Amino acid sequence: RTRLVKAGQSVYREFEEAKYLFSVVTGEIRLANLLDDGRRQVTAFKSAGDVIGEQKNGYYQSDAEAVCDTVVCQIPLKSLDKYLKEMPAIQTALTAKMVDELHELRHHAILLGCKTPVEKVATFLVDRAEKITSNDGNEIDVELTMGRSDIADFLGLTIETVSRTITKLKKMGVVEVPSNHSILIKDREWLENQAEGEK
Amino acid sequence: RTRLVKAGQSVYREFEEAKYLFSVVTGEIRLANLLDDGRRQVTAFKSAGDVIGEQKNGYYQSDAEAVCDTVVCQIPLKSLDKYLKEMPAIQTALTAKMVDELHELRHHAILLGCKTPVEKVATFLVDRAEKITSNDGNEIDVELTMGRSDIADFLGLTIETVSRTITKLKKMGVVEVPSNHSILIKDREWLENQAEGEK
DNA sequence: CGTTCAATTGAGTCTGTTCAACAGCGGTGG
DNA sequence: CCACCGCTGTTGAACAGACTCAATTGAACG
Numbered sequence: 001r002t003r004l005v006k007a008g009q010s011v012y013r014e015f016e017e018a019k020y021l022f023s024v025v026t027g028e029i030r031l032a033n034l035l036d037d038g039r040r041q042v043t044a045f046k047s048a049g050d051v052i053g054e055q056k057n058g059y060y061q062s063d064a065e066a067v068c069d070t071v072v073c074q075i076p077l078k079s080l081d082k083y084l085k086e087m088p089a090i091q092t093a094l095t096a097k098m099v100d101e102l103h104e105l106r107h108h109a110i111l112l113g114c115k116t117p118v119e120k121v122a123t124f125l126v127d128r129a130e131k132i133t134s135n136d137g138n139e140i141d142v143e144l145t146m147g148r149s150d151i152a153d154f155l156g157l158t159i160e161t162v163s164r165t166i167t168k169l170k171k172m173g174v175v176e177v178p179s180n181h182s183i184l185i186k187d188r189e190w191l192e193n194q195a196e197g198e199k
Numbered sequence: 200r201t202r203l204v205k206a207g208q209s210v211y212r213e214f215e216e217a218k219y220l221f222s223v224v225t226g227e228i229r230l231a232n233l234l235d236d237g238r239r240q241v242t243a244f245k246s247a248g249d250v251i252g253e254q255k256n257g258y259y260q261s262d263a264e265a266v267c268d269t270v271v272c273q274i275p276l277k278s279l280d281k282y283l284k285e286m287p288a289i290q291t292a293l294t295a296k297m298v299d300e301l302h303e304l305r306h307h308a309i310l311l312g313c314k315t316p317v318e319k320v321a322t323f324l325v326d327r328a329e330k331i332t333s334n335d336g337n338e339i340d341v342e343l344t345m346g347r348s349d350i351a352d353f354l355g356l357t358i359e360t361v362s363r364t365i366t367k368l369k370k371m372g373v374v375e376v377p378s379n380h381s382i383l384i385k386d387r388e389w390l391e392n393q394a395e396g397e398k
Numbered sequence: 399c400g401t402t403c404a405a406t407t408g409a410g411t412c413t414g415t416t417c418a419a420c421a422g423c424g425g426t427g428g
Numbered sequence: 429c430c431a432c433c434g435c436t437g438t439t440g441a442a443c444a445g446a447c448t449c450a451a452t453t454g455a456a457c458g
Contacts, residue, residue: 033305035309035314035395036395036396036397037396037397039313041308041312041313043309054298055298056299061301061305098298099253099297102260102300102301103253103255105301105305106232106260106261106304109242109311110232110234110240110242113311113354114234114238114239114355115238117445117446147404147405148404148405149405155312156311156312156313157446159404159405159406160406160447160448161446161447163405163406164406164446167407180404180405180454196234197235197236198235198236315413316413346436347436347437348437357414358436358438359415359416359437359438360413360414360415361437362437362439363438363439366438379423379436379437
Protein backbone atom coordinates (compact mmCIF):
# COMPACT_ATOMS: atom_id res chain seq x y z
CA ARG A 1 0.00 0.00 0.00
CA THR A 2 3.05 2.24 -0.25
CA ARG A 3 4.17 3.72 -3.51
CA LEU A 4 7.38 5.27 -4.79
CA VAL A 5 6.97 8.48 -6.72
CA LYS A 6 9.98 9.61 -8.72
CA ALA A 7 11.11 13.23 -8.65
CA GLY A 8 8.88 15.36 -10.85
CA GLN A 9 6.12 12.78 -11.16
CA SER A 10 2.66 13.60 -9.93
CA VAL A 11 0.76 11.76 -7.21
CA TYR A 12 -2.52 13.22 -8.41
CA ARG A 13 -3.78 16.16 -10.39
CA GLU A 14 -6.31 18.89 -9.82
CA PHE A 15 -9.84 17.93 -10.99
CA GLU A 16 -8.92 14.25 -10.98
CA GLU A 17 -11.39 12.02 -9.21
CA ALA A 18 -10.26 11.55 -5.61
CA LYS A 19 -9.99 7.89 -4.69
CA TYR A 20 -7.22 7.93 -2.13
CA LEU A 21 -5.82 9.77 0.80
CA PHE A 22 -2.04 9.80 1.01
CA SER A 23 0.43 10.03 3.78
CA VAL A 24 3.96 11.12 2.98
CA VAL A 25 6.53 8.63 4.29
CA THR A 26 9.79 10.02 2.95
CA GLY A 27 10.72 12.73 0.48
CA GLU A 28 8.72 15.83 -0.29
CA ILE A 29 5.60 16.78 -2.21
CA ARG A 30 4.59 20.13 -3.59
CA LEU A 31 0.94 21.11 -3.87
CA ALA A 32 0.36 23.51 -6.75
CA ASN A 33 -2.40 25.19 -8.69
CA LEU A 34 -2.27 26.61 -12.18
CA LEU A 35 -3.91 29.58 -13.84
CA ASP A 36 -5.18 29.16 -17.38
CA ASP A 37 -2.15 30.86 -18.88
CA GLY A 38 0.28 28.70 -16.93
CA ARG A 39 1.15 30.85 -13.97
CA ARG A 40 1.65 28.62 -10.98
CA GLN A 41 1.19 28.95 -7.26
CA VAL A 42 2.76 26.37 -4.99
CA THR A 43 0.56 26.40 -1.91
CA ALA A 44 2.53 24.04 0.28
CA PHE A 45 5.40 21.62 0.61
CA LYS A 46 4.51 18.39 2.38
CA SER A 47 6.97 16.03 3.98
CA ALA A 48 7.13 12.97 6.20
CA GLY A 49 4.04 12.61 8.37
CA ASP A 50 1.89 15.01 6.39
CA VAL A 51 -1.37 13.93 4.86
CA ILE A 52 -2.34 14.96 1.34
CA GLY A 53 -5.28 14.29 -0.90
CA GLU A 54 -7.49 17.27 -0.12
CA GLN A 55 -10.69 16.89 -2.04
CA LYS A 56 -13.87 18.81 -2.61
CA ASN A 57 -16.95 17.15 -4.08
CA GLY A 58 -14.90 14.10 -4.88
CA TYR A 59 -12.18 15.85 -6.85
CA TYR A 60 -8.67 16.81 -5.85
CA GLN A 61 -8.06 20.50 -5.37
CA SER A 62 -4.44 20.77 -6.46
CA ASP A 63 -1.68 19.05 -8.31
CA ALA A 64 0.51 16.99 -6.00
CA GLU A 65 3.98 16.39 -7.41
CA ALA A 66 7.10 14.86 -5.97
CA VAL A 67 9.88 17.36 -5.47
CA CYS A 68 12.39 14.58 -5.08
CA ASP A 69 12.02 10.80 -4.99
CA THR A 70 9.24 10.28 -2.51
CA VAL A 71 7.42 7.43 -0.83
CA VAL A 72 3.74 7.82 -0.06
CA CYS A 73 1.28 5.57 1.67
CA GLN A 74 -1.96 5.21 -0.26
CA ILE A 75 -5.24 4.76 1.60
CA PRO A 76 -8.40 4.03 -0.39
CA LEU A 77 -11.20 6.31 0.71
CA LYS A 78 -13.56 3.36 0.81
CA SER A 79 -11.63 1.62 3.51
CA LEU A 80 -11.16 4.89 5.34
CA ASP A 81 -14.79 4.93 6.46
CA LYS A 82 -14.30 1.53 7.98
CA TYR A 83 -11.19 2.63 9.85
CA LEU A 84 -12.96 5.68 11.18
CA LYS A 85 -15.68 3.57 12.71
CA GLU A 86 -13.22 1.19 14.28
CA MET A 87 -10.88 3.87 15.48
CA PRO A 88 -12.50 7.22 16.13
CA ALA A 89 -9.08 8.53 17.13
CA ILE A 90 -8.21 8.65 13.44
CA GLN A 91 -11.01 11.12 12.85
CA THR A 92 -9.58 13.34 15.55
CA ALA A 93 -6.11 13.07 14.09
CA LEU A 94 -7.29 13.95 10.62
CA THR A 95 -9.22 16.92 11.91
CA ALA A 96 -6.12 18.09 13.72
CA LYS A 97 -4.20 17.83 10.45
CA MET A 98 -6.77 20.00 8.76
CA VAL A 99 -6.52 22.62 11.49
CA ASP A 100 -2.77 22.67 11.02
CA GLU A 101 -3.21 23.07 7.32
CA LEU A 102 -5.61 25.97 7.77
CA HIS A 103 -3.12 27.62 10.03
CA GLU A 104 -0.31 27.16 7.56
CA LEU A 105 -2.34 28.48 4.67
CA ARG A 106 -3.31 31.56 6.62
CA HIS A 107 0.32 32.05 7.57
CA HIS A 108 1.19 31.77 3.90
CA ALA A 109 -1.51 34.20 2.82
CA ILE A 110 0.08 36.81 5.06
CA LEU A 111 3.41 36.12 3.45
CA LEU A 112 2.03 36.41 -0.07
CA GLY A 113 -0.06 39.48 0.61
CA CYS A 114 2.16 41.64 2.79
CA LYS A 115 5.77 40.67 2.81
CA THR A 116 8.79 41.92 0.92
CA PRO A 117 11.11 39.51 -0.91
CA VAL A 118 13.63 39.52 1.94
CA GLU A 119 10.88 38.82 4.47
CA LYS A 120 9.45 36.08 2.30
CA VAL A 121 12.74 34.26 1.97
CA ALA A 122 13.46 34.80 5.67
CA THR A 123 10.09 33.31 6.58
CA PHE A 124 10.68 30.39 4.27
CA LEU A 125 14.04 29.60 5.83
CA VAL A 126 12.82 30.03 9.39
CA ASP A 127 9.80 27.80 8.79
CA ARG A 128 12.03 25.12 7.34
CA ALA A 129 14.43 25.45 10.22
CA GLU A 130 11.57 25.05 12.69
CA LYS A 131 10.66 21.74 11.15
CA ILE A 132 14.09 20.51 12.19
CA THR A 133 14.53 22.10 15.62
CA SER A 134 12.39 24.56 17.49
CA ASN A 135 15.62 25.04 19.38
CA ASP A 136 16.75 28.58 18.70
CA GLY A 137 20.39 27.69 18.63
CA ASN A 138 21.90 29.58 15.73
CA GLU A 139 23.73 27.83 12.91
CA ILE A 140 21.22 25.46 11.40
CA ASP A 141 21.59 23.74 8.09
CA VAL A 142 18.40 23.84 6.03
CA GLU A 143 17.97 21.29 3.28
CA LEU A 144 16.28 22.49 0.12
CA THR A 145 15.02 19.51 -1.80
CA MET A 146 13.23 21.73 -4.32
CA GLY A 147 14.68 23.98 -6.99
CA ARG A 148 14.61 27.77 -7.14
CA SER A 149 11.63 27.66 -9.45
CA ASP A 150 9.52 25.88 -6.83
CA ILE A 151 10.63 28.31 -4.16
CA ALA A 152 9.77 31.23 -6.41
CA ASP A 153 6.27 29.94 -7.14
CA PHE A 154 5.80 29.21 -3.46
CA LEU A 155 6.78 32.71 -2.37
CA GLY A 156 5.10 34.56 -5.22
CA LEU A 157 8.36 35.79 -6.68
CA THR A 158 10.45 35.10 -9.77
CA ILE A 159 13.45 32.80 -9.78
CA GLU A 160 15.69 35.79 -10.31
CA THR A 161 14.39 37.64 -7.28
CA VAL A 162 14.79 34.54 -5.10
CA SER A 163 18.34 34.16 -6.28
CA ARG A 164 19.20 37.82 -5.76
CA THR A 165 17.63 37.79 -2.31
CA ILE A 166 19.63 34.77 -1.21
CA THR A 167 22.76 36.43 -2.54
CA LYS A 168 21.92 39.54 -0.54
CA LEU A 169 21.48 37.50 2.66
CA LYS A 170 24.79 35.81 1.92
CA LYS A 171 26.56 39.15 1.56
CA MET A 172 25.01 40.32 4.81
CA GLY A 173 26.46 37.28 6.54
CA VAL A 174 23.04 36.00 7.59
CA VAL A 175 23.38 32.75 5.69
CA GLU A 176 25.94 30.67 3.85
CA VAL A 177 25.22 28.61 0.78
CA PRO A 178 27.35 25.47 0.78
CA SER A 179 25.48 24.02 -2.17
CA ASN A 180 22.48 24.78 -4.33
CA HIS A 181 20.35 22.50 -2.23
CA SER A 182 21.18 23.63 1.24
CA ILE A 183 21.48 26.84 3.17
CA LEU A 184 23.31 27.34 6.43
CA ILE A 185 21.63 29.84 8.73
CA LYS A 186 24.15 31.98 10.58
CA ASP A 187 21.84 34.50 12.22
CA ARG A 188 18.53 32.90 12.94
CA GLU A 189 17.29 35.71 15.16
CA TRP A 190 17.66 38.27 12.41
CA LEU A 191 15.71 36.06 10.04
CA GLU A 192 12.98 35.54 12.62
CA ASN A 193 12.60 39.27 13.12
CA GLN A 194 12.31 39.76 9.39
CA ALA A 195 9.72 37.02 9.25
CA GLU A 196 7.56 38.85 11.78
CA GLY A 197 7.81 42.10 9.89
CA GLU A 198 9.89 43.92 12.46
CA LYS A 199 10.69 47.41 11.13
CA ARG B 200 -26.94 33.04 22.76
CA THR B 201 -26.85 35.52 19.90
CA ARG B 202 -24.88 38.70 20.05
CA LEU B 203 -24.89 41.98 18.14
CA VAL B 204 -21.49 43.26 17.09
CA LYS B 205 -21.35 46.86 15.94
CA ALA B 206 -19.41 47.83 12.83
CA GLY B 207 -15.69 47.93 13.55
CA GLN B 208 -15.91 46.03 16.83
CA SER B 209 -14.10 42.78 17.24
CA VAL B 210 -15.65 39.39 17.98
CA TYR B 211 -12.33 38.00 19.11
CA ARG B 212 -8.65 38.69 18.69
CA GLU B 213 -5.65 36.66 17.66
CA PHE B 214 -3.92 34.92 20.60
CA GLU B 215 -7.02 35.33 22.75
CA GLU B 216 -8.11 32.20 24.53
CA ALA B 217 -10.73 30.44 22.43
CA LYS B 218 -13.90 29.75 24.39
CA TYR B 219 -16.53 29.91 21.69
CA LEU B 220 -17.34 28.96 18.18
CA PHE B 221 -19.41 31.51 16.26
CA SER B 222 -21.86 31.31 13.46
CA VAL B 223 -22.58 34.45 11.48
CA VAL B 224 -26.30 35.19 11.32
CA THR B 225 -26.42 38.55 9.53
CA GLY B 226 -23.83 41.09 8.51
CA GLU B 227 -20.23 40.41 7.67
CA ILE B 228 -17.02 39.62 9.49
CA ARG B 229 -13.45 40.09 8.34
CA LEU B 230 -10.70 37.76 9.51
CA ALA B 231 -7.36 39.51 9.62
CA ASN B 232 -3.79 39.05 10.78
CA LEU B 233 -1.23 41.68 11.57
CA LEU B 234 2.52 41.87 11.13
CA ASP B 235 4.58 43.46 13.92
CA ASP B 236 4.85 46.75 12.08
CA GLY B 237 1.13 46.97 11.43
CA ARG B 238 0.80 45.61 7.92
CA ARG B 239 -2.45 43.73 7.68
CA GLN B 240 -3.71 40.79 5.68
CA VAL B 241 -7.42 40.16 5.55
CA THR B 242 -7.68 36.42 4.92
CA ALA B 243 -11.43 36.13 4.48
CA PHE B 244 -14.81 37.79 4.69
CA LYS B 245 -17.44 35.69 6.42
CA SER B 246 -21.15 36.19 6.07
CA ALA B 247 -24.46 34.53 6.98
CA GLY B 248 -24.09 30.80 7.51
CA ASP B 249 -20.34 30.83 7.88
CA VAL B 250 -18.65 29.51 10.99
CA ILE B 251 -15.76 31.38 12.61
CA GLY B 252 -13.62 30.81 15.65
CA GLU B 253 -10.72 28.89 14.17
CA GLN B 254 -8.38 27.96 16.97
CA LYS B 255 -5.08 26.24 17.42
CA ASN B 256 -3.93 24.98 20.80
CA GLY B 257 -6.80 26.80 22.41
CA TYR B 258 -6.08 30.23 20.96
CA TYR B 259 -7.73 32.06 18.08
CA GLN B 260 -5.66 32.37 14.95
CA SER B 261 -6.87 35.74 13.67
CA ASP B 262 -8.70 38.90 14.55
CA ALA B 263 -12.39 38.71 13.76
CA GLU B 264 -13.99 42.11 13.31
CA ALA B 265 -17.42 43.21 12.15
CA VAL B 266 -17.33 44.98 8.81
CA CYS B 267 -20.83 46.32 9.40
CA ASP B 268 -23.34 45.76 12.17
CA THR B 269 -23.38 42.00 12.53
CA VAL B 270 -25.23 39.37 14.49
CA VAL B 271 -23.37 36.23 15.52
CA CYS B 272 -24.46 33.13 17.34
CA GLN B 273 -22.10 32.16 20.13
CA ILE B 274 -21.56 28.51 20.99
CA PRO B 275 -19.48 27.62 24.06
CA LEU B 276 -16.89 25.01 23.16
CA LYS B 277 -17.78 23.06 26.29
CA SER B 278 -21.31 22.43 25.16
CA LEU B 279 -20.09 21.68 21.65
CA ASP B 280 -18.67 18.34 22.72
CA LYS B 281 -22.04 17.38 24.08
CA TYR B 282 -23.78 18.34 20.86
CA LEU B 283 -21.31 16.35 18.84
CA LYS B 284 -22.08 13.20 20.80
CA GLU B 285 -25.79 13.68 20.48
CA MET B 286 -25.73 14.64 16.83
CA PRO B 287 -22.79 13.26 14.88
CA ALA B 288 -24.14 15.07 11.84
CA ILE B 289 -22.80 18.30 13.30
CA GLN B 290 -19.32 16.89 13.21
CA THR B 291 -19.74 16.14 9.54
CA ALA B 292 -21.08 19.61 8.86
CA LEU B 293 -18.21 21.27 10.67
CA THR B 294 -15.70 19.18 8.80
CA ALA B 295 -17.35 20.19 5.55
CA LYS B 296 -17.02 23.84 6.58
CA MET B 297 -13.33 23.32 7.17
CA VAL B 298 -12.89 21.74 3.77
CA ASP B 299 -14.61 24.74 2.21
CA GLU B 300 -12.36 27.05 4.11
CA LEU B 301 -9.26 25.21 2.96
CA HIS B 302 -10.47 25.48 -0.58
CA GLU B 303 -11.12 29.19 -0.27
CA LEU B 304 -7.77 29.86 1.31
CA ARG B 305 -5.99 28.01 -1.45
CA HIS B 306 -8.00 29.94 -4.00
CA HIS B 307 -6.95 33.10 -2.26
CA ALA B 308 -3.29 32.11 -2.12
CA ILE B 309 -3.34 31.82 -5.90
CA LEU B 310 -4.84 35.27 -6.13
CA LEU B 311 -2.25 36.78 -3.81
CA GLY B 312 0.71 35.01 -5.35
CA CYS B 313 0.02 35.17 -9.07
CA LYS B 314 -2.57 37.67 -10.10
CA THR B 315 -2.39 41.23 -11.37
CA PRO B 316 -4.50 44.00 -9.80
CA VAL B 317 -7.17 43.77 -12.50
CA GLU B 318 -7.36 40.00 -12.07
CA LYS B 319 -7.52 40.35 -8.31
CA VAL B 320 -10.40 42.79 -8.40
CA ALA B 321 -12.14 40.73 -11.08
CA THR B 322 -11.82 37.61 -8.94
CA PHE B 323 -13.10 39.47 -5.93
CA LEU B 324 -16.18 40.70 -7.77
CA VAL B 325 -16.90 37.36 -9.41
CA ASP B 326 -16.58 35.51 -6.09
CA ARG B 327 -18.98 37.95 -4.48
CA ALA B 328 -21.39 37.62 -7.38
CA GLU B 329 -21.31 33.84 -7.07
CA LYS B 330 -22.44 34.09 -3.48
CA ILE B 331 -25.61 35.70 -4.79
CA THR B 332 -26.33 33.67 -7.92
CA SER B 333 -24.34 31.01 -9.65
CA ASN B 334 -26.60 31.96 -12.53
CA ASP B 335 -24.36 33.46 -15.19
CA GLY B 336 -26.88 36.06 -16.25
CA ASN B 337 -24.99 39.29 -16.72
CA GLU B 338 -25.87 42.45 -14.83
CA ILE B 339 -25.52 41.60 -11.18
CA ASP B 340 -25.38 44.09 -8.39
CA VAL B 341 -22.66 43.31 -5.85
CA GLU B 342 -22.95 44.79 -2.40
CA LEU B 343 -19.72 45.91 -0.78
CA THR B 344 -20.24 46.16 2.93
CA MET B 345 -16.57 46.80 3.57
CA GLY B 346 -14.47 49.84 2.72
CA ARG B 347 -11.69 50.14 0.17
CA SER B 348 -9.11 49.65 2.85
CA ASP B 349 -10.48 46.19 3.70
CA ILE B 350 -10.61 45.25 0.04
CA ALA B 351 -7.04 46.41 -0.41
CA ASP B 352 -5.76 44.38 2.53
CA PHE B 353 -7.74 41.40 1.32
CA LEU B 354 -6.29 41.53 -2.20
CA GLY B 355 -2.76 42.47 -1.20
CA LEU B 356 -2.90 45.90 -2.84
CA THR B 357 -3.04 49.50 -1.69
CA ILE B 358 -6.27 51.48 -1.47
CA GLU B 359 -5.11 53.62 -4.35
CA THR B 360 -4.54 50.67 -6.66
CA VAL B 361 -7.95 49.23 -5.80
CA SER B 362 -9.55 52.57 -6.56
CA ARG B 363 -7.68 53.01 -9.83
CA THR B 364 -8.48 49.47 -10.89
CA ILE B 365 -12.18 49.93 -10.30
CA THR B 366 -12.04 53.18 -12.23
CA LYS B 367 -10.34 51.35 -15.08
CA LEU B 368 -13.05 48.68 -15.15
CA LYS B 369 -15.64 51.44 -15.12
CA LYS B 370 -14.04 53.15 -18.10
CA MET B 371 -13.93 49.83 -19.93
CA GLY B 372 -17.64 49.46 -19.38
CA VAL B 373 -17.24 46.22 -17.44
CA VAL B 374 -18.83 47.59 -14.29
CA GLU B 375 -20.78 50.57 -13.07
CA VAL B 376 -20.42 52.12 -9.64
CA PRO B 377 -23.77 53.44 -8.45
CA SER B 378 -22.43 54.10 -4.98
CA ASN B 379 -19.28 53.57 -2.96
CA HIS B 380 -20.78 50.44 -1.47
CA SER B 381 -22.06 48.64 -4.49
CA ILE B 382 -20.82 47.67 -7.92
CA LEU B 383 -22.96 46.70 -10.85
CA ILE B 384 -21.39 44.04 -13.05
CA LYS B 385 -22.08 44.66 -16.72
CA ASP B 386 -19.82 42.03 -18.29
CA ARG B 387 -19.57 39.06 -16.00
CA GLU B 388 -17.96 36.81 -18.57
CA TRP B 389 -15.06 39.17 -19.09
CA LEU B 390 -14.48 39.33 -15.35
CA GLU B 391 -14.61 35.55 -15.08
CA ASN B 392 -12.01 35.16 -17.81
CA GLN B 393 -9.76 37.61 -16.03
CA ALA B 394 -10.25 35.70 -12.80
CA GLU B 395 -9.02 32.50 -14.42
CA GLY B 396 -5.96 34.22 -15.83
CA GLU B 397 -6.99 33.98 -19.46
CA LYS B 398 -4.31 35.72 -21.55
C1' DC C 399 35.70 16.85 -22.28
C1' DG C 400 31.49 18.43 -23.96
C1' DT C 401 26.57 18.92 -23.24
C1' DT C 402 22.68 20.28 -20.72
C1' DC C 403 20.05 22.30 -17.37
C1' DA C 404 19.81 25.20 -13.21
C1' DA C 405 21.24 29.21 -10.98
C1' DT C 406 23.34 33.66 -10.99
C1' DT C 407 24.21 38.22 -12.64
C1' DG C 408 23.32 42.42 -15.37
C1' DA C 409 20.64 46.14 -17.73
C1' DG C 410 16.42 48.23 -18.77
C1' DT C 411 11.53 48.52 -18.35
C1' DC C 412 7.23 48.73 -16.27
C1' DT C 413 3.89 48.60 -12.84
C1' DG C 414 2.36 49.24 -8.25
C1' DT C 415 3.60 52.14 -4.46
C1' DT C 416 4.27 56.43 -2.12
C1' DC C 417 3.23 60.97 -1.05
C1' DA C 418 0.32 64.66 -1.71
C1' DA C 419 -3.66 67.21 -3.14
C1' DC C 420 -8.50 67.19 -4.12
C1' DA C 421 -13.46 65.85 -4.19
C1' DG C 422 -17.66 63.89 -2.23
C1' DC C 423 -20.54 62.81 1.44
C1' DG C 424 -22.63 62.71 6.06
C1' DG C 425 -23.01 64.55 10.42
C1' DT C 426 -22.95 68.39 13.66
C1' DG C 427 -23.81 72.72 15.38
C1' DG C 428 -24.52 77.55 14.91
C1' DC D 429 -30.93 75.97 6.56
C1' DC D 430 -26.42 76.34 5.64
C1' DA D 431 -21.54 76.41 6.92
C1' DC D 432 -18.05 73.67 8.77
C1' DC D 433 -15.53 69.57 9.69
C1' DG D 434 -13.88 64.83 9.41
C1' DC D 435 -13.62 60.75 6.90
C1' DT D 436 -13.43 57.95 2.75
C1' DG D 437 -12.43 57.62 -1.74
C1' DT D 438 -10.40 59.43 -6.01
C1' DT D 439 -6.80 61.40 -8.81
C1' DG D 440 -2.03 63.00 -10.04
C1' DA D 441 3.13 62.82 -10.28
C1' DA D 442 7.41 60.84 -9.08
C1' DC D 443 9.73 56.99 -7.27
C1' DA D 444 11.32 52.39 -6.26
C1' DG D 445 11.37 47.79 -6.60
C1' DA D 446 10.36 43.56 -8.86
C1' DC D 447 9.96 41.86 -13.36
C1' DT D 448 11.59 40.75 -18.14
C1' DC D 449 14.95 39.55 -21.27
C1' DA D 450 19.47 38.32 -22.19
C1' DA D 451 24.05 36.77 -21.17
C1' DT D 452 27.15 34.23 -18.08
C1' DT D 453 28.52 31.02 -14.79
C1' DG D 454 28.32 26.71 -12.54
C1' DA D 455 27.38 21.98 -11.62
C1' DA D 456 25.94 17.24 -12.86
C1' DC D 457 26.10 13.67 -16.16
C1' DG D 458 27.34 10.93 -19.86
